[in-house]
Amino acid sequence: MVWDWIPRNTALIWGALQVHVVLALIPVVAGLVLAVPLGWLASRNGAVRAVFIPAASVLYTIPSLAVFIVLPAILGTQILDPLNVVVALTIYTVALLVRSVADALAAVPALVVAAATAMGYKPGRRFVSVELPLAVPVLIAGLRVAAVSNISLVSVGALIGVGGLGQLFTEGYQRDFPTEIIVGIVLIVLLALVVDGLLVLAGRFITPWARVAA
Amino acid sequence: MSLLFSYLFDAAHWSGPTGIPARIGEHLFYSVLALALGAVVAVPLGALIGHTRRGGFLVVGIANGMRALPELGLLTLLVLLMGIDLLPVTIALAVLAVPPLLAGTYSGVRNVDQGAVDAARGMGMREWQILFKVEIPNALPLILGGLRASALQVIATAAVAAYVSFGGLGRFLIDGLKSLDYSQMAAGAILVALLALAVEGLLALVQRAVVSPGLRGGGRRSPTAEITTPDSSPDSTDTTTATPEPAGATP
Amino acid sequence: MDGGIDVIEFRSVTKRFADGTVAVDGLDLVVESGKITVFVGPSGCGKTTSLRMINRMIEPTEGTITVDGRDVMAGHPADLRRGIGYVIQQAGLFPHKTIRDNIATVPLLLGWSKPKARARAEELMQTVGLGPEMAGRYPAQLSGGQQQRVGVARALAADPPVLLMDEPFSAVDPVVRESLQDELLRLQGELGKTIVFVTHDIDEAVKLGDKVAVFRTGGHLAQYAEPAELLARPADDFVDGFVGRDRGYRTLGFLSDEVPLGTITPVHVGESATGGWTLVVDEEDKPLGWVTGAGPVAEADVLPGGTLHPVASGSLRSALDAALSSPSGQGVAVDDEGRLAGSISADAVLAALAAAREAA
Known part of the structure; x- marks a missing residue:
């Protein structure tokens, strides 16, 4: 471990970290926005569910590097374009969250939905004020898995030349310099822990009823 | 579309030491080694923690922590430290196999009907008999669910070995990338996905064969079930999930 | 009938849990052989703890418990338990084993051959009133009452002289419970086991018990007597309250004095x-x-x-x-x-x- 490499390269490390955060978290947000309506459809419609859920499982089996590489051919982007990584990770996030959302919505007690309807909620309003909030705990659990795995996966982008902390791995490997790799690993794990912790806190904050329940 | 399949359907790529069958063989070899190592660590640990019902926080911590480890960083680091050898590759991949197996085994053993365990103890089974005759057979659906998730993850990720000069289907991805040969890369991607699906299907059949018919259907928790922490406090967000993350956790 | 051999004796037994709660406090009690002894009381009275100390599922903090003159703390608990039948609430059947193999558990643990253990299991199914077609089924395919019968059969499999039953019928509906109680009395008439039975239901206690031990919260034995005695002369206000307001009516069940019959012309x-x-x-x-x-x-x-x-x-x-x-x-x-x-x-x-x- 060459400790003094770190202060000498703070700019490089800081820059890589910023890129990493952006590349990892945009897909989480985009994935959530897409997954909620899709998951709602799947929870409503058995046929949709029968297509989405297996499709999502198949998506998992495709290696991320393969997706990073094949996407440019489909999107018409440059192979080095970070957009490839963002789109690929968004696809993974949607695949993971659709199932969470569908399961969470299906688990909302029918009585609660019936009561809301009886009180005069229209379906759209009822979804936003009743069903979605009750699905939040499961949604948060899905988001945590998606965020942590995205943070780890972004580093693979380095193999196709996309920035982020993964660059510390390819560079460190080519220069036979373990320190750089260790710094990358530590930062990625720390970043994952911080984001995970923030999601837990956010979940507690927006579901106060879960805290009071015995 | 022809670009996607031209490499794959070229007969010349189906023979020899760098042919597709040989690469599939290598890929499976790395994957099986890693799964075996992962299972040797994760299953006894998960079973022990589940049986004693102590240290559930360890499972959550280990599983979450290991999930956050970047595979590419781990692999390059281990190879730099240990040399280009099968062992660092196996260890790096085994790290992926541990979280689902650990979580599946732990929650499987932990969620066995406590009445059955109490009855087993009360009838005079010793602790190891309770574990092997009651808890593990009942936990089998979740343990095998964990194994399937692990296998998916490891097979999809074993392609990373090619980056540090090993064989396997990752070769097509890395070599194709170097020469910008899309067809070759596509072949690699398709083959990895097909291999993962084939192994998944095979394991599903194994599961059908070895799990007692008494455990099928009705109220069994799925392999993606949440692990409840010992006190099952209301903040169920403090639990880890055995949900497989995108298996392509690296090349 | 083992003629007074399989006596279970509690001598100043106390159980204090790690958190300081005293579940059983200085219990002295002799469970008579060949009889049904019922431990009854409100929750937290130590009745289940007392039962579970007999087969060392819980170990006493102080005092000694002997079964057939032997201290239960001597030897390996598993060996002790193989000689004592154990039936619990919800039956606790093994979901992954067939009914036949569930019942054969203890004989197999004791080293019987598989065919012999299975034959014994099928014989016991008949004893507890389960049809032979059930042998190959799994617990999930049975009703609650049937599962409980399997639980009893499983406890009887190795013919243990002592049977511990921990609220075995409390999870089934009242009609099934009644028939399971009748069945247990019929079986006991044939087998003459030493049975310790825990319940919180005074009606069940009075119906099944040859003797009833009423526990009070805090792990004290309030009264230990035959049911008729208990109903006729409760030892104190606690027992009086526990056996309930309608105890006068319950008492009638134990009096068989002749009632003069009138004549009637049909x-x-x-x-x-x-x-x-x-x-x-x-x-x-x-x-x-x-x-x-x-x-x-x-x-x-x-x-x-x-x-x-x-x-x-x-x-x-x-x-x-x-x-x-x-x-x-x-x-x-x-x-x-x-x-x-x-x-x-x-x-x-x-x-x-x-x-x-x-x-x-």
Whole structure:
């Protein structure tokens, strides 16, 4: 471990970290926005569910590097374009969250939905004020898995030349310099822990009823 | 579309030491080694923690922590430290196999009907008999669910070995990338996905064969079930999930 | 019947849990061999803890427990437990094993051959009233009552002299519970095991127990007596409150003093009634029901009667039931063959009850 490499390269490390955060978290947000309506459809419609859920499982089996590489051919982007990584990770996030959302919505007690309807909620309003909030705990659990795995996966982008902390791995490997790799690993794990912790806190904050329940 | 399949359907790529069958063989070899190592660590640990019902926080911590480890960083680091050898590759991949197996085994053993365990103890089974005759057979659906998730993850990720000069289907991805040969890369991607699906299907059949018919259907928790922490406090967000993350956790 | 060998003895047994709660406090008690002893009390009274200390599922903090003269703390707990049957609430069957293999568990642990253990299991299924077609099924395919029968069969498999039953029937519905209780009494009549039975239901305790130990919160033994004694002379206010307000009525179940029978003139179908309530019997003099008014009796006119009081085996309770449930106000008593023996009035039952109280 060459400790003094770190202060000498703070700019490089800081820059890589910023890129990493952006590349990892945009897909989480985009994935959530897409997954909620899709998951709602799947929870409503058995046929949709029968297509989405297996499709999502198949998506998992495709290696991320393969997706990073094949996407440019489909999107018409440059192979080095970070957009490839963002789109690929968004696809993974949607695949993971659709199932969470569908399961969470299906688990909302029918009585609660019936009561809301009886009180005069229209379906759209009822979804936003009743069903979605009750699905939040499961949604948060899905988001945590998606965020942590995205943070780890972004580093693979380095193999196709996309920035982020993964660059510390390819560079460190080519220069036979373990320190750089260790710094990358530590930062990625720390970043994952911080984001995970923030999601837990956010979940507690927006579901106060879960805290009071015995 | 022809670009996607031209490499794959070229007969010349189906023979020899760098042919597709040989690469599939290598890929499976790395994957099986890693799964075996992962299972040797994760299953006894998960079973022990589940049986004693102590240290559930360890499972959550280990599983979450290991999930956050970047595979590419781990692999390059281990190879730099240990040399280009099968062992660092196996260890790096085994790290992926541990979280689902650990979580599946732990929650499987932990969620066995406590009445059955109490009855087993009360009838005079010793602790190891309770574990092997009651808890593990009942936990089998979740343990095998964990194994399937692990296998998916490891097979999809074993392609990373090619980056540090090993064989396997990752070769097509890395070599194709170097020469910008899309067809070759596509072949690699398709083959990895097909291999993962084939192994998944095979394991599903194994599961059908070895799990007692008494455990099928009705109220069994799925392999993606949440692990409840010992006190099952209301903040169920403090639990880890055995949900497989995108298996392509690296090349 | 093992003639007084398999006595279970608690000598100043105390159980203090790690958190400081005292579950059982200085318990002295002798469970008699070949009898059903029921531990009953409100939750937190230490009845289950006391039971579970017998097979060392919980170990006592102080004092000794002996089974058949041997200290339970000597030797390996697993060896002790293999010699003691154990039935719990929800049955605790192994979901991954067939009914046959569930029952064969202890014999297999004891090293019996598989065919012998399975044959024993099938024999026991018959004993507890399960059809042979159930042998290959799995617990999830059985009803709660059937599962509980399997639980009992499994506990009996190695023919242990002692049986511990921890609220075994509390999770099934009242009708099934009643039949399981009757079945247990029938089985016990054949087997004569030393049974310790835990329940929170005083009715169940009184029905099943040869002796009943009432526990009070904090792990104290409040009273240990035969059921009739318990009902007639509760040791203190706690026991009095626990056995409940209707204990006078429950007491009737244990008094078999003779109730003087009145005479009653029945008619057969086709004969003529003379007016008012008239009892109708068949050719064998077995009661069919009642008719009102005068005139020829048609089968369609017969109203169902109340419960019947069997003179030989009945109690004051069945006599009172018969009197109160009859539409005519006159209870019907029958002999062992079910033939009409006479009539019973509620007044006569109450007079008999007063006489019994006097004597007690």
